[in-house]
Every structure is written in C-alpha cells, then in structure tokens.
Amino acid sequence: MSTTALTLKGVVKDYERSHLGRVTRTRGLDGLDLEVRTGEIFGLLGLNGNGKTTAMKTALGLLRANAGVVEVFGRAPGSEESLRDVGFLPELPYFYPSMTPREALAFYGALSGLSGAEVAERGGPLLARVGLAHAADRPAKEFSKGMLQRLGLAQAVLHKPRLLLLDEPVSGLDPLAVHDVRKLLRELNDEGVTMLLASHSISDVERLCHRVGIVVKGKMARLVEQKEWAANPGHLETIFVETVRPSAEGR
Amino acid sequence: MAPVLILAANAWRELWRARFISVVALFGGVLVYMSLLLGVLAGDVELRVLFDMGLAVVEVMTCGAVAYCAATGLIQEMEQKTLYLILARPVPRAAFLGGRYFGTVAAAGTAAAAMVGAQALLLLAKGWHPGWDLPLAFWGILLKLVVTGAVATLLALISTSVLSAMTMTAIVWVLGHFVGEIRFLAERSAGILPALISPAAYILPNFALLNYRDRLDIPGAGLGEPLLWGFLYAVAYAAVCLGLTAALFRRKEF
Numbered sequence: 001m002s003t004t005a006l007t008l009k010g011v012v013k014d015y016e017r018s019h020l021g022r023v024t025r026t027r028g029l030d031g032l033d034l035e036v037r038t039g040e041i042f043g044l045l046g047l048n049g050n051g052k053t054t055a056m057k058t059a060l061g062l063l064r065a066n067a068g069v070v071e072v073f074g075r076a077p078g079s080e081e082s083l084r085d086v087g088f089l090p091e092l093p094y095f096y097p098s099m100t101p102r103e104a105l106a107f108y109g110a111l112s113g114l115s116g117a118e119v120a121e122r123g124g125p126l127l128a129r130v131g132l133a134h135a136a137d138r139p140a141k142e143f144s145k146g147m148l149q150r151l152g153l154a155q156a157v158l159h160k161p162r163l164l165l166l167d168e169p170v171s172g173l174d175p176l177a178v179h180d181v182r183k184l185l186r187e188l189n190d191e192g193v194t195m196l197l198a199s200h201s202i203s204d205v206e207r208l209c210h211r212v213g214i215v216v217k218g219k220m221a222r223l224v225e226q227k228e229w230a231a232n233p234g235h236l237e238t239i240f241v242e243t244v245r246p247s248a249e250g251r
Numbered sequence: 252m253a254p255v256l257i258l259a260a261n262a263w264r265e266l267w268r269a270r271f272i273s274v275v276a277l278f279g280g281v282l283v284y285m286s287l288l289l290g291v292l293a294g295d296v297e298l299r300v301l302f303d304m305g306l307a308v309v310e311v312m313t314c315g316a317v318a319y320c321a322a323t324g325l326i327q328e329m330e331q332k333t334l335y336l337i338l339a340r341p342v343p344r345a346a347f348l349g350g351r352y353f354g355t356v357a358a359a360g361t362a363a364a365a366m367v368g369a370q371a372l373l374l375l376a377k378g379w380h381p382g383w384d385l386p387l388a389f390w391g392i393l394l395k396l397v398v399t400g401a402v403a404t405l406l407a408l409i410s411t412s413v414l415s416a417m418t419m420t421a422i423v424w425v426l427g428h429f430v431g432e433i434r435f436l437a438e439r440s441a442g443i444l445p446a447l448i449s450p451a452a453y454i455l456p457n458f459a460l461l462n463y464r465d466r467l468d469i470p471g472a473g474l475g476e477p478l479l480w481g482f483l484y485a486v487a488y489a490a491v492c493l494g495l496t497a498a499l500f501r502r503k504e505f
Contacts, residue, residue: 063505086339090335090336098269110257112341
C-alpha cells in the first residue's frame with residue numbers, strides 16, 4: 001500500500017481570464033511541492049490567495065494543473081478511483097436549500113456508491129457525532145454557518161474516505177463548535193483517516209497537525225515538523241510570520 | 252443506483268419544492284378564471300376555445316419553466332458551489348449534467364401532466380367528449396420540453412448570465428415554431444439572403460414537427476409516421492445539444 005496519500009510535485013496552475021479577446025493570467029500555484037503521508041494530519045498555512053484552496057481543488061480534479069504531477073494514492077486527480085477515497089469539506093459548504101441533513105446524507109452517500117442500508121446505518125450516528133441529530137429533518141436553509149459546517153463535515157466523512165481535504169473546517173464557528181470539530185477530526189485521524197487541512201487558525205493547526213507546510217505565492221516556502229513547535233507553544237506562529245512576512249510586505 | 256438517476260431524482264424534488272407547485276397552482280387559477288370568463292364570452296365554441304387556450308397556456312408555462320430552471324439551475328450550481336460536493340465524488344461530469352437535465356425535464360413534464368389533467372377535468376365538467384387530441388397534444392408538449400430543456404442547458408453553459416441564457420432560449424423557442432416559414436423565406440429570397448437564412452432553418456429546432464394535434468384537423472393525414480419521426484427528431488436534437496454541453500462542461504474548471 002502506498003505510504004503517500006497525496007503528492008503534488010512542481011505543480012503550476014495559472015488562472016486565465018479573457019475579456020474582449022484579451023487574456024490575463026494569474027499564477028495560483030508556482031511549482032508547489034507537497035506530500036501528505038498516509039495517516040498524518042498535514043496542515044497548510046498561508047495568506048489569502050497564496051494557493052491553499054487551489055492546491056485542494058487541483059487534488060480533486062476541479063482544477064487542472066498546467067504543469068507538474070498530482071497523484072491521490074498514486075492515481076490521477078479527479079478520476080473516479082481517486083475520488084472514491086477522498087472526502088472534501090469546502091470552506092463554505094453549500095447545500096440545496098430545502099434539503100434536510102438526513103436527505104443530504106442519503107443523496108451524497110448514494111453518489112459515493114453507498115447502499116441505502118449503509119447510509120441508514122452510518123447516517124444517524126454520524127449526525128449525532130457532528131451534533132446535528134436534533135436538526136436531522138430541518139431544511140438546510142434554516143441552518144447557521146456552524147450547522148452547515150457540521151453537515152459539511154458529515155457529508156465529507158460519510159463514505160469513510162482514506163483522505164480528507166478540509167478547507168478552513170472551523171472558520172466562523174463558535175468556540176464550542178470549534179472544540180467539537182477538533183475532537184471529531186482527532187478521532188477520525190485515530191481511526192486512520194489522513195487529512196490535509198488548510199486553515200488560517202494557527203492554534204488549530206498547532207493542536208491537530210503532525211506536519212505543517214507554509215505556502216507563499218503558490219510555492220512551498222517551509223515545512224515544519226510537529227517537534228519544532230510541540231515543546232515551544234506559540235513557536236509555529238513565529239515561524240509562520242517569519243516565513244510570510246517578506247511576501248506580505250511586498251503585497 | 253446510477254449517479255445520473257440519483258441526480259435526476261434530486262433535481263426533480265428540488266424543483267418541485269421550489270417552483271413547480273406554484274406554477275401548477277398559478278395555472279389552476281388561470282384555468283378556472285378562463286372557464287368562467289369564456290363561459291360568458293365564447294358562447295357555443297366555449298369548449299374549443301377552452302381546449303386550445305388551455306393547451307397553449309400549458310405549453311408556454313411549462314416550456315418557460317423548463318427553460319428557466321435549466322438555465323438558472325446550472326448557473327446557480329456553479330455560482331453557489333453546490334456542485335463542489337457532487338463533483339468531489341466519483342460522479343462523471345456528464346452524469347451531473349444529464350441528471351440535472353432529466354430531473355428538470357421530468358419536473359416540467361409532471362407539471363404539464365398535472366395541468367393537462369386539471370384541464371381535462373374541467374372540460375369533462377363542461378360536456379367534452381374525450382378523444383386522441385388531448386393525449387397527442389400532451390405528447391407534443393413533452394417532446395418540446397425535451398428539446399427546450401436541452402437548448403437552455405447548452406445556452407446556460409455558453410452564455411454569461413441567466414438573463415442572456417433565458418433570452419436566447421426564448422428566441423430559439425419562438426423561431427423554432429416558424430422554421431417552415433423561414434425555409435420558405437429562404438427559398439423565395441434573392442442575393443445573399445438565402446445563404447444567411449437557410450442555416451438557421453436547419454440549426455433551429457423545428458417545433459412544428461411536434462404539433463401533432465394540428466394533424467388531426469387535416470383530413471386523411473396519418474399520425475404513425477409523424478409520431479415516430481417527431482420522437483426521433485426531439486431525442487436526436489436534445490442529444491446533440493447535451494453532447495455539446497457535456498463536451499464544454501468537461502473542459503470547465505471550478
């Protein structure tokens with residue numbers, strides 16, 4: 001079995017916009033190297049617009065790299081085989097307004113190839129685990145941001161993926177929800193789920209991740225091992241600031 | 252279950268919850284109002300007027316609804332990013348498109364069936380004797396929904412806004428009812444005009460082929476062949492539109 005869950009090697013991604021025949025290019029990823037090992041939680045830190053979400057979308061096949069290699073468990077990104085093993089929580093998970101959590105899990109579970117019996121067996125306990133059991137039959141349009149995030153997490157893990165891609169999983173959540181989500185992610189990792197976690201919250205990354213990559217202008221500017229900050233609380237923030245400061249001053 | 256069926260069932264349910272019930276209710280109100288009004292105004296041709304007007308309302312409302320839902324649905328999925336959670340799963344992009352399309356057409360078809368059913372009840376109450384004309388007209392409307400939905404889906408992907416997609420679909424829908432006239436115009440024109448007009452006559456969907464009920468008014472006109480050709484034409488036209496849409500959608504990034 002591959003020890004690498006996700007590989008991005010020298011990945012370049014240019015966004016092209018065309019207006020009245022004039023094409024403008026913006027570089028999203030500029031030779032990004034990233035390797036997420038099986039079983040770890042890898043944190044991705046970076047300023048806005050530096051390529052964290054682009055890296056995730058490239059791994060999902062929602063965006064296509066202009067150059068470089070992207071592999072998910074050794075397979076091409078976006079292929080049906082690779083997507084079976086991946087769960088994705090976008091920064092703002094949108095659901096159909098009238099869909100209830102129970103219906104959402106049935107829908108996304110079926111799309112992931114789960115049978116009705118499997119969804120029924122996993123859905124109820126999962127909704128309880130993310131704290132949505134009381135709202136299982138309420139439409140998503142009535143949900144707060146925190147509830148949508150919890151439902152987003154439930155849909156991402158329902159099919160028991162081997163790799164979870166989490167884009168700002170605790171963004172905008174209240175402290176209790178942050179605590180619950182963090183606990184759930186730790187439990188899932190203990191169960192063997194590998195995670196790539198993009199976040200602006202250094203404290204969450206510090207508490208959850210085994211390794212952290214700091215992305216600056218689409219490049220991996222620094223890799224940090226847990227031991228570098230574990231004995232020295234707050235050190236990750238210092239490393240982060242030192243790494244991104246030069247590029248931030250040039251903005 | 253295949254992803255395309257799961258997505259179609261979901262699109263059908265979402266559309267019924269969001270829009271189609273109100274469309275049906277609106278039509279019910281229009282129908283009742285028409286029957287009351289025409290009872291006074293139409294005299295001895297009340298049934299005929301009620302029949303034709305009712306079908307025209309069903310066709311315009313459901314084709315308008317299918318165009319609106321196909322155009323807005325795809326653009327909204329992209330803008331509101333609901334498609335992220337779908338395309339991040341092992342779902343082929345063509346299945347996503349097909350599911351949305353079939354669900355939208357099925358929802359509009361269900362609404363059309365409900366409306367035609369309500370109209371039939373009203374006509375029966377007024378003394379109408381049922382024949383083949385209503386089922387044939389309903390079948391023609393269903394095939395128009397198949398074509399209109401596919402055209403709107405294609406135009407939604409290549410246009411920049413819902414408004415432009417809707418406007419272009421409406422233009423295609425109207426012109427599609429005059430393909431025979433456009434061909435006639437091309438044949439009778441001189442100079443560069445035929446070269447400009449003729450392609451439109453072949454690119455536009457020929458909705459006149461699907462007006463089956465009109466053939467009942469032509470003495471001796473058979474129905475078997477037009478029914479078969481109309482069906483094949485509608486399916487082929489929709490398949491070409493959806494094939495083009497799928498090819499474009501495959502290249503799209505989100």
